[in-house]
Amino acid sequence: MIGAGPGGIAAGVKLKRAGVTDFVIIERADEVGGSWHENHYPGLEVDIPSLAYQYSFARNAKWSRLFAPGAEVKQYHIEVARRFGLYAHTRFDTTIAGEEWDESNHCWILRVQGGGVITARFVISAVGAFISPKQDPGIAGLADYRGKIQRPSNWDHDYDHGGKQVAIIGTGASSVQITPSIAGEVAGLAVFQRTPVWCVPKPNPVMPGAVQAVLGIPGVQAAVHGSALVVIDALLRVMSNAPMTVVRPTMRTVDSVAITGYKGLLRLMVKDPATRAGLTPDYGPIAKRPTANTGYLLSFNRDNVELVTTPIERFTETGLRTTDGVERAFDMIVLATGYNVFSDPETYVPGMVVGRAGLDLGKFYGEHGLQAYESVSLPGLPNRWTLVGPYSWSGSGWHAFVEMTADHAVRAIGEARRRGATFVAVRQDAHEAYHRDIYARGEAMRYYLAELNAHVPTYYRNSQGDSTYIRPSGFFRARRGHRRFPFSDYRFEVQRPTVVAGTPEAAPSPRT
Numbered sequence: 301m302i303g304a305g306p307g308g309i310a311a312g313v314k315l316k317r318a319g320v321t322d323f324v325i326i327e328r329a330d331e332v333g334g335s336w337h338e339n340h341y342p343g344l345e346v347d348i349p350s351l352a353y354q355y356s357f358a359r360n361a362k363w364s365r366l367f368a369p370g371a372e373v374k375q376y377h378i379e380v381a382r383r384f385g386l387y388a389h390t391r392f393d394t395t396i397a398g399e400e401w402d403e404s405n406h407c408w409i410l411r412v413q414g415g416g417v418i419t420a421r422f423v424i425s426a427v428g429a430f431i432s433p434k435q436d437p438g439i440a441g442l443a444d445y446r447g448k449i450q451r452p453s454n455w456d457h458d459y460d461h462g463g464k465q466v467a468i469i470g471t472g473a474s475s476v477q478i479t480p481s482i483a484g485e486v487a488g489l490a491v492f493q494r495t496p497v498w499c500v501p502k503p504n505p506v507m508p509g510a511v512q513a514v515l516g517i518p519g520v521q522a523a524v525h526g527s528a529l530v531v532i533d534a535l536l537r538v539m540s541n542a543p544m545t546v547v548r549p550t551m552r553t554v555d556s557v558a559i560t561g562y563k564g565l566l567r568l569m570v571k572d573p574a575t576r577a578g579l580t581p582d583y584g585p586i587a588k589r590p591t592a593n594t595g596y597l598l599s600f601n602r603d604n605v606e607l608v609t610t611p612i613e614r615f616t617e618t619g620l621r622t623t624d625g626v627e628r629a630f631d632m633i634v635l636a637t638g639y640n641v642f643s644d645p646e647t648y649v650p651g652m653v654v655g656r657a658g659l660d661l662g663k664f665y666g667e668h669g670l671q672a673y674e675s676v677s678l679p680g681l682p683n684r685w686t687l688v689g690p691y692s693w694s695g696s697g698w699h700a701f702v703e704m705t706a707d708h709a710v711r712a713i714g715e716a717r718r719r720g721a722t723f724v725a726v727r728q729d730a731h732e733a734y735h736r737d738i739y740a741r742g743e744a745m746r747y748y749l750a751e752l753n754a755h756v757p758t759y760y761r762n763s764q765g766d767s768t769y770i771r772p773s774g775f776f777r778a779r780r781g782h783r784r785f786p787f788s789d790y791r792f793e794v795q796r797p798t799v800v801a802g803t804p805e806a807a808p809s810p811r812t
């Protein structure tokens with residue numbers, strides 16, 4: 301398994317529960333937790349209620365707040381990994397630089413960065429959604445800047461930004477959390493915005509002991525979370541099943557009513573009319589990842605916080621120059637400029653994953669668009685499942701989603717082992733039928749993201765004009781698909797030992 305974030309932990313627990321113990325989790329970092337280990341910037345907290353951001357098999361009744369702080373979320377994952385004995389399975393500080401299918405031995409050869417290989421009969425790729433922060437913000441002159449560069453991932457806490465002039469580039473989810481948490485500490489804060497983000501207030505009360513006690517009653521959290529899933533499922537199903545003659549005008553109306561409502565919210569929260577205008581989105585609320593934070597909009601009422609909407613021309617030695625020729629000097633610049641995301645074809649570098657008959661995942665996605673059977677497997681990539689793949693996120697909290705994709709992988713591996721199979725790959729016809737269906741169901745999403753809101757930059761729409769982030773099938777259908785897919789959709793084969801000069805060829809030690 302590659303990755304020890306929330307997904308890798310879910311798959312590890314499920315493998316163990318299925319009686320599979322011969323596995324290793326390969327993790328490039330030095331701790332489990334994925335995004336929650338990598339990110340520890342000021343203000344980080346979960347943006348959906350904590351009780352929806354946890355495993356069904358390890359519900360925590362003791363969250364300190366409705367939306368738990370990042371450090372607490374990370375600690376939760378450490379405790380789950382400990383409780384289920386995953387540390388003994390994890391090889392830290394090890395980065396997989398490439399994966400290649402070995403047809404003669406029915407296994408994957410994983411190239412380790414810095415040298416060496418690991419062979420594995422089966423691979424579960426749990427590398428997540430936000431694969432790597434964009435190192436290059438796409439603005440000229442970064443190397444010229446002599447001040448402090450901060451990134452939301454890997455925040456340098458030794459640098460004291462107190463009393464300094466600070467810029468933050470980007471207004472996505474990280475910026476929305478960082479801005480209000482440092483605004484009161486710095487001398488000046490300039491927020492450079494390309495696209496205004498939707499940001500609604502998020503009261504975050506401390507969880508009273510009585511509530512924690514109720515949440516500790518078996519079944520209560522599952523029931524509350526289950527009810528939310530029913531609502532999300534209904535919305536997604538309506539969107540993917542309604543005729544386009546209904547969908548188009550409805551989406552247009554919903555967007556414009558929402559924008560009008562948001563303008564009202566801005567009037568209540570932001571004093572300066574010009575700043576308010578700058579913060580007003582001209583696109584629908586789910587065309588780009590919406591955010592929630594009470595302090596973000598209020599920050600713009602502070603005398604030391606400025607919203608800059610003029611595009612940045614370049615970094616200078618001392619700060620930033622905008623296209624109107626204005627230069628501003630900063631002690632520290634925060635690059636909140638986003639990630640390479642799983643739903644973009646560019647994220648899959650050619651040569652990184654090479655399967656059967658030379659199928660190169662990067663080239664395949666570049667030429668044919670992102671696709672995968674039930675979002676997890678491809679015919680040319682035997683014995684391999686991805687937890688966060690094309691058309692995968694089903695509107696739920698992350699854990700419910702990666703639990704179901706992990707269920708799929710573990711079920712297929714379990715069946716292969718039961719049959720003594722060394723090879724298991726989804727059939728071409730099953731894959732194509734699935735992809736045709738899911739692509740057709742995505743019509744409303746494509747209309748919303750690639751037509752109605754085509755003018756807004758968003759990772760919900762990729763460079764190919766596809767909306768491969770979201771699975772347009774509803775939550776429960778997705779869960780059923782993963783837990784009950786027919787085994788006949790897969791081809792299982794048993795490797796015949798290759799006989800060389802009368803002796804069976806040694807097979808590599810199989811690990812999952």
Ligand SMILES: Cc1cc2nc3c(=O)[nH]c(=O)nc-3n(C[C@H](O)[C@H](O)[C@H](O)COP(=O)(O)OP(=O)(O)OC[C@H]3O[C@@H](n4cnc5c(N)ncnc54)[C@H](O)[C@@H]3O)c2cc1C
Binds near residue numbers: 303328329395429474
């Ligand atoms: C800052 C931030 C905040 C978020 N907040 C929320 C939220 O509030 N609500 C929500 O629903 N979602 C949120 N998400 C999205 C999602 O829930 C998290 O990213 C979550 O951690 C994803 O879990 P994962 O296991 O799928 O991936 P990750 O957490 O990204 O874990 C992947 C792991 O794989 C490892 N890895 C990757 N490549 C390799 C390699 N080549 N070799 C070895 N190891 C590798 C990484 O080091 C990492 O540990 C947030 C994401 C980020 C980045």
